[in-house]
Amino acid sequence: MAKSEVAVAGVGLSKHVSKRRDVNIAELVWEAVSACYENAGLKPKDIDAFITGNMPAFEGVNLPEEWGAGHWGAYGKPLLRITTGGTTGGSVAHGGYYAVASGLYDTVLAIAFEKQSDGNSTAGLNTVAIADAAAQFALGVDPAFLAAFGGGAVGVAVYQASSYMKSSGCTTQHLDKVAALCRNNAALNPYSHLKQPGLTPEEVAKTVLLQHPIRFGHVCPATDGACAMLFTTGEKARRLVDKPAYVLSVASCSDEAAMVGIAGSGTTNVDPCTQESCKIAAARAYELAGIKDPRKEIDLAEPYAPFAHQMLMFYERLLLCDEGEAPAILDSGSMNLDGELPVCPSGGVISTNAIGASAMERVAECAQQIMGRCGERQVKKEVHKAVAHGWGGAVNLNVVAVLSDTPRR
Amino acid sequence: MEYKNETVSIEGGWPMEHWQWKFESLALIRKTLEALREKKLLGLKCPGCGLVYFMPKPYCRCLSIPDEWVEVKDTGTVTTYTFTGAWAYEGIADEGPAGTPLIIVGIVLDGTDTMTVCTLSDAKPEDVSVGMRIRLQWPENPEGKLEDLAYCVPL
Numbered sequence: 001m002a003k004s005e006v007a008v009a010g011v012g013l014s015k016h017v018s019k020r021r022d023v024n025i026a027e028l029v030w031e032a033v034s035a036c037y038e039n040a041g042l043k044p045k046d047i048d049a050f051i052t053g054n055m056p057a058f059e060g061v062n063l064p065e066e067w068g069a070g071h072w073g074a075y076g077k078p079l080l081r082i083t084t085g086g087t088t089g090g091s092v093a094h095g096g097y098y099a100v101a102s103g104l105y106d107t108v109l110a111i112a113f114e115k116q117s118d119g120n121s122t123a124g125l126n127t128v129a130i131a132d133a134a135a136q137f138a139l140g141v142d143p144a145f146l147a148a149f150g151g152g153a154v155g156v157a158v159y160q161a162s163s164y165m166k167s168s169g170c171t172t173q174h175l176d177k178v179a180a181l182c183r184n185n186a187a188l189n190p191y192s193h194l195k196q197p198g199l200t201p202e203e204v205a206k207t208v209l210l211q212h213p214i215r216f217g218h219v220c221p222a223t224d225g226a227c228a229m230l231f232t233t234g235e236k237a238r239r240l241v242d243k244p245a246y247v248l249s250v251a252s253c254s255d256e257a258a259m260v261g262i263a264g265s266g267t268t269n270v271d272p273c274t275q276e277s278c279k280i281a282a283a284r285a286y287e288l289a290g291i292k293d294p295r296k297e298i299d300l301a302e303p304y305a306p307f308a309h310q311m312l313m314f315y316e317r318l319l320l321c322d323e324g325e326a327p328a329i330l331d332s333g334s335m336n337l338d339g340e341l342p343v344c345p346s347g348g349v350i351s352t353n354a355i356g357a358s359a360m361e362r363v364a365e366c367a368q369q370i371m372g373r374c375g376e377r378q379v380k381k382e383v384h385k386a387v388a389h390g391w392g393g394a395v396n397l398n399v400v401a402v403l404s405d406t407p408r409r
Numbered sequence: 410m411e412y413k414n415e416t417v418s419i420e421g422g423w424p425m426e427h428w429q430w431k432f433e434s435l436a437l438i439r440k441t442l443e444a445l446r447e448k449k450l451l452g453l454k455c456p457g458c459g460l461v462y463f464m465p466k467p468y469c470r471c472l473s474i475p476d477e478w479v480e481v482k483d484t485g486t487v488t489t490y491t492f493t494g495a496w497a498y499e500g501i502a503d504e505g506p507a508g509t510p511l512i513i514v515g516i517v518l519d520g521t522d523t524m525t526v527c528t529l530s531d532a533k534p535e536d537v538s539v540g541m542r543i544r545l546q547w548p549e550n551p552e553g554k555l556e557d558l559a560y561c562v563p564l
């Protein structure tokens with residue numbers, strides 16, 4: 001276990017909307033990067049190394065750092081790109097943590113982004129699904145036959161929602177409530193995409209059913225946006241900002257792919273809602289952070305939830321309550337901005353999903369809530385410890401980070 | 410000089426022969442598909458931990474190599490499900506669900522430890538539930554294709 005203190009001293013976000021036609025990728029990312037330089041009080045010359053990441057193929061360009069690096073201040077510096085699907089941003093943040101915790105670099109800029117409107121996300125998703133489907137195509141299976149089972153981008157989520165609702169007692173009304181809670185939080189966040197102040201669960205319930213049990217109102221938008229975070233040593237962070245957010249631990253866990261299985265062979269991951277790998281990663285992260293009882297010690301959670309049921313499901317899988325308890329905790333009001341354990345104060349992925357950036361924005365929100373920089377959406381309670389989560393891959397990879405207002409003892 | 414405002418397409422493709430595993434995943438799947446012609450379901454059992462894979466898999470999550478062919482039943486249990494709403498294959502349809510919703514279930518066949526997806530016929534959306542029992546609905550003359558396993562009915 002690394003002994004060095006790692007802290008976040010700056011966070012920058014671009015404007016997040018569905019189509020940023022006014023800027024290209026490098027310029028969009030610059031909005032986040034320059035904001036991060038500014039609020040950490042640093043210049044590009046102060047950065048020792050860069051970690052970047054986005055979803056491969058979604059913009060139709062790859063190796064984006066090859067032409068973005070110069071624009072972000074990375075020429076002549078070490079640069080590493082990390083890309084792990086939906087978890088990309090979380091993994092990039094982990095990369096920033098590792099780089100500093102290892103003692104190799106003092107000050108690291110971590111950058112994650114997606115400009116979905118530049119490309120074709122369905123084509124991008126196909127490059128992911130090909131590993132599952134290739135053997136079946138090779139056997140002559142009609143792609144339309146597979147598409148019928150996949151159900152497009154909603155595919156995996158609907159299967160997960162059905163089994164989660166059965167095992168937890170979560171109802172469609174709970175899904176409506178989650179969407180309303182998040183979109184109302186998003187309305188207070190200047191960097192969110194879908195702002196729906198005053199949205200009620202009843203209004204969500206009236207949106208069209210995409211594929212049982214998921215309605216249009218339960219699903220994230222496709223967003224253009226970028227996020228940058230400055231990771232540095234505890235000592236340097238204290239010099240740069242009044243109140244740094246310390247990264248106590250990171251942990252990740254990969255499980256067997258779910259649904260059809262890699263290359264069409266079977267998968268023993270038979271229920272997409274169990275998410276054992278999330279529980280394993282969370283338990284490891286808490287242990288590394290010295291947290292004995294996450295239910296008592298965690299003040300705020302940013303689970304990765306592009307679909308409404310996932311906010312409740314991952315709340316449980318992050319070991320913040322017993323399995324099946326999250327719907328009742330939502331009903332109690334505890335997850336609200338003024339609640340006992342606020343969840344998705346940023347508005348969550350269901351309100352803003354620049355895919356490659358999304359899992360980093362969970363970490364960024366935890367950091368900013370700890371730093372007290374969240375303005376209107378700053379939660380009522382004092383945040384000492386917060387947990388950030390990312391989910392991706394073939395529903396099988398989970399990443400967890402624990403942040404705090406005090407360094408690890 | 411002006412920038413062009415148009416989409417440029419460049420051809421590409423995925424050669425399917427590049428996706429084979431050293432352990433011949435396709436050969437395993439072909440053997441299982443071939444047996445479908447006799448309405449037999451062949452799974453592959455792991456010697457290390459006993460998990461039974463259907464479809465067969467060339468390596469187990471315990472990193473042993475499954476090598477024992479076992480016949481599994483055509484009955485099973487629903488682990489999850491969905492049915493189609495406004496989501497059409499091309500995207501979101503303009504007006505509500507078109508026609509009868511297709512019910513798709515995740516099933517674990519008896520004697521196996523893996524999930525597969527299947528279309529549930531002879532059932533209404535309100536009848537489907539996690540845990541319900543089903544039986545594969547064989548075509549009259551199975552052709553040894555994955556499509557032979559496309560349908561099941563409530564048991």
Ligand SMILES: [Zn+2]
Nearest residue numbers: 455458469471
């Ligand atoms: Zn095994």
